[in-house]
Amino acid sequence: MSDGAARGTPYDLLPDTLAVHAGQRPDPVHGARAVPIYQTTSYVFPDADHAAQLFDLRIGGHIYSRISNPTVAVLEERLAALEGGVGAVCTASGQAALHLAIATLMGQGSHIVASRSLYGGSYNLLQHTLPRFGITSSFVDPRDPQAFARAIRPETRLVFGEVVGNPGMEVLDLEAVAAVAHERGLPLLIDSTFTPPVLCRPLDHGADLVMHSVTKFIGGHGVAIGGAVVDGGRFDWAGSGLFPTISEDCTSYNGLNFLTEFGPAAFVMRARAEALRDFGASMSPANAFYLLQGVETLPLRMQRHVANAEAVASFLQAQDGVARVNYPGLPGHPDHDLARRLMPAGCGAVLTFDLAGGRAAGAAFIAGLELCSHLANIGDAKTLVIHPASTTHQQMSAAELKASGVGEGLIRLSVGIEDPKDIVADLRRGLAAARRAVPAEAAE
Amino acid sequence: MTAREVEIDGATAFLAQSGPAPAQDRPALVLLHGAGGDHTAWFQVARAIAADGGTVLVPDLPGNGRSGGSMPASVPALAQWLWSLLDAVGAGPVVLAGHSLGSLVALEAAGQKPERVAGLGLLATALPMAVSDDLLATAERDPPAAGAMMTKWAHGSGIRAGGSAVPGLWSTVLDFTVIAATRGGALHAALKACADYPEAQGLAAAARVAAPALLLLGAEDRMTPPRAARRLLSAIAGAELRTIPDCGHMMMVEQPAAVRAALRALLAAARAQDAA
Numbered sequence: 001m002s003d004g005a006a007r008g009t010p011y012d013l014l015p016d017t018l019a020v021h022a023g024q025r026p027d028p029v030h031g032a033r034a035v036p037i038y039q040t041t042s043y044v045f046p047d048a049d050h051a052a053q054l055f056d057l058r059i060g061g062h063i064y065s066r067i068s069n070p071t072v073a074v075l076e077e078r079l080a081a082l083e084g085g086v087g088a089v090c091t092a093s094g095q096a097a098l099h100l101a102i103a104t105l106m107g108q109g110s111h112i113v114a115s116r117s118l119y120g121g122s123y124n125l126l127q128h129t130l131p132r133f134g135i136t137s138s139f140v141d142p143r144d145p146q147a148f149a150r151a152i153r154p155e156t157r158l159v160f161g162e163v164v165g166n167p168g169m170e171v172l173d174l175e176a177v178a179a180v181a182h183e184r185g186l187p188l189l190i191d192s193t194f195t196p197p198v199l200c201r202p203l204d205h206g207a208d209l210v211m212h213s214v215t216k217f218i219g220g221h222g223v224a225i226g227g228a229v230v231d232g233g234r235f236d237w238a239g240s241g242l243f244p245t246i247s248e249d250c251t252s253y254n255g256l257n258f259l260t261e262f263g264p265a266a267f268v269m270r271a272r273a274e275a276l277r278d279f280g281a282s283m284s285p286a287n288a289f290y291l292l293q294g295v296e297t298l299p300l301r302m303q304r305h306v307a308n309a310e311a312v313a314s315f316l317q318a319q320d321g322v323a324r325v326n327y328p329g330l331p332g333h334p335d336h337d338l339a340r341r342l343m344p345a346g347c348g349a350v351l352t353f354d355l356a357g358g359r360a361a362g363a364a365f366i367a368g369l370e371l372c373s374h375l376a377n378i379g380d381a382k383t384l385v386i387h388p389a390s391t392t393h394q395q396m397s398a399a400e401l402k403a404s405g406v407g408e409g410l411i412r413l414s415v416g417i418e419d420p421k422d423i424v425a426d427l428r429r430g431l432a433a434a435r436r437a438v439p440a441e442a443a444e
Numbered sequence: 445m446t447a448r449e450v451e452i453d454g455a456t457a458f459l460a461q462s463g464p465a466p467a468q469d470r471p472a473l474v475l476l477h478g479a480g481g482d483h484t485a486w487f488q489v490a491r492a493i494a495a496d497g498g499t500v501l502v503p504d505l506p507g508n509g510r511s512g513g514s515m516p517a518s519v520p521a522l523a524q525w526l527w528s529l530l531d532a533v534g535a536g537p538v539v540l541a542g543h544s545l546g547s548l549v550a551l552e553a554a555g556q557k558p559e560r561v562a563g564l565g566l567l568a569t570a571l572p573m574a575v576s577d578d579l580l581a582t583a584e585r586d587p588p589a590a591g592a593m594m595t596k597w598a599h600g601s602g603i604r605a606g607g608s609a610v611p612g613l614w615s616t617v618l619d620f621t622v623i624a625a626t627r628g629g630a631l632h633a634a635l636k637a638c639a640d641y642p643e644a645q646g647l648a649a650a651a652r653v654a655a656p657a658l659l660l661l662g663a664e665d666r667m668t669p670p671r672a673a674r675r676l677l678s679a680i681a682g683a684e685l686r687t688i689p690d691c692g693h694m695m696m697v698e699q700p701a702a703v704r705a706a707l708r709a710l711l712a713a714a715r716a717q718d719a720a
Contacts, residue, residue, distance in 0.1 A: 024606060073612055
């Protein structure tokens with residue numbers, strides 16, 4: 001949707017073409033046009049010298065599918081191409097991608113400054129699990145870049161947020177938060193799962209690393225779990241001086257210095273060579289194949305997802321019983337202007353709305369739906385619905401829920417690519433059920 | 445690999461050394477990057493060849509990568525800088541191999557001190573090495589935009605789609621990022637050095653080369669197309685020509701195995717001649 005091949009960019013192909021082709025040449029042995037599934041754990045070494053060269057990262061190639069695999073590598077290159085990065089590492093899930101980035105950058109005693117409007121799984125990892133391993137986090141208002149600055153400590157090693165917060169739908173001012181991070185020698189990692197690269201390329205707006213749950217819109221069909229970390233290649237690791245894993249000699253590779261050796265690809269090379277090798281949360285080749293099918297139609301699907309989401313948001317806004325619709329694409333959204341700047345082709349297909357009747361209305365709404373599926377996922381071709389307070393965010397206390405913008409009657413919709421008239425008809429059914437459960441006078 | 449820094453003409457010169465320190469009794473392989481590049485251009489080549497037991501030296505040209513100073517817009521000045529650097533690190537005989545601009549620097553350096561050169565590898569080379577006025581003007585005005593133009597032209601049709609030899613790397617942005625990071629007027633000066641190097645001077649240098657020589661060209665190279673190296677090939681006595689199929693200008697990225705094989709063959713020829 002954006003003109004990636006315009007003068008001033010190095011691209012020879014436009015994004016919609018990259019989504020179909022990047023990372024793959026036709027199979028040189030059999031001529032297969034589709035990406036073959038290299039369903040193999042390991043790769044024959046022509047001789048002992050070649051094996052030694054591979055293990056020591058002196059040459060490129062595959063050793064063992066926990067570290068790299070030809071099918072997965074196509075997806076990695078394709079996602080790097082679409083995001084405008086120097087490379088990518090795919091992982092078993094989006095959670096694994098976040099962990100891979102963190103584990104590559106820091107260790108015990110480090111600290112992360114994160115938006116407080118995060119996917120619940122990310123929040124759990126940062127707030128509850130990583131502290132056991134000596135990594136703590138502070139959570140700040142995503143709408144206040146200076147709040148990120150105030151939370152940075154000497155031991156901080158990462159600033160983290162989402163383009164569109166989950167489930168509050170706040171839009172992060174990427175340029176402003178990147179400036180805050182860079183001022184303190186820190187990289188900005190963006191979870192862009194809600195806003196795949198045809199909608200927003202965070203690296204173009206100052207982010208240094210981008211991660212995805214590829215499971216969602218990129219895969220697009222709800223059939224395979226996967227994640228990815230994309231390296232922008234422009235962060236000044238040497239100038240920062242805070243990242244010995246990148247800029248100092250590595251003991252597990254015979255003293256190899258990743259920054260000196262690989263330059264702009266130092267982070268992504270280290271992430272694969274160490275964190276993927278050692279933690280082992282790799283993507284399977286079969287899943288990479290399924291996810292690649294999704295990438296090919298990503299630009300087309302996102303057009304429909306966005307058009308449907310805009311139609312649904314407008315519909316919901318006009319309904320009695322809906323107290324508030326949260327969608328950055330709506331002119332009334334507090335971040336609408338910023339959203340349009342970061343996402344000119346549309347603000348994604350996830351939106352939330354508050355039912356005036358609270359928890360009881362929420363339960364009745366979901367029970368009244370026939371077409372929309374009640375489940376814990378987003379980014380499927382099918383319209384999905386969830387009640388965060390009782391599912392994705394149920395580990396949070398009432399105060400934490402409030403801080404994350406999750407009301408008891410909040411419903412999150414991931415708008416699919418069905419005919420929008422059918423989606424709206426189903427939402428009418430749900431709203432009618434909610435009204436029957438909690439009559440208007442009781443809801444007020 | 446060891447990062448080394450020495451001072452040349454009052455500025456820091458960076459050199460990545462793989463293998464043992466250079467010595468007087470055996471040749472070191474010296475790898476020279478092209479315009480807008482730095483030592484990382486050779487990351488799929490340098491340590492792999494050093495694993496055979498020799499010394500591989502990979503400098504950043506002045507004003508590029510980690511080397512300070514400013515890039516001289518002249519191939520002879522770069523060749524003199526190179527000899528100063530090699531003397532400063534105690535190198536004796538050398539096999540000089542350069543890519544693009546680096547090939548001209550290697551050629552000119554071989555012409556300046558043929559007695560020091562045990563082998564000469566000219567990768568993605570041309571003589572004269574034409575640079576379009578549009579690219580020169582863009583490099584002066586807007587180096588990242590020039591880097592984008594160069595990246596588009598430099599990659600052959602295969603690597604433009606991807607399929608990196610190193611899993612997960614996207615070569616288009618990786619190569620562009622290195623060029624876009626060049627400082628000051630380094631990119632413009634480097635391209636001007638290519639454009640201004642006189643054919644006659646290059647042919648004179650070629651005539652002085654007595655060591656084994658290799659021209660390694662990409663069959664799909666649009667920046668230094670194989671036909672642009674014909675006169676140079678015939679000017680070096682006994683030079684070998686190798687053309688890599690499915691390869692554009694960025695051969696160390698596009699066909700690293702072929703580059704390694706060709707440079708190993710050059711080193712073997714250099715050793716054989718030395719033994720004879």
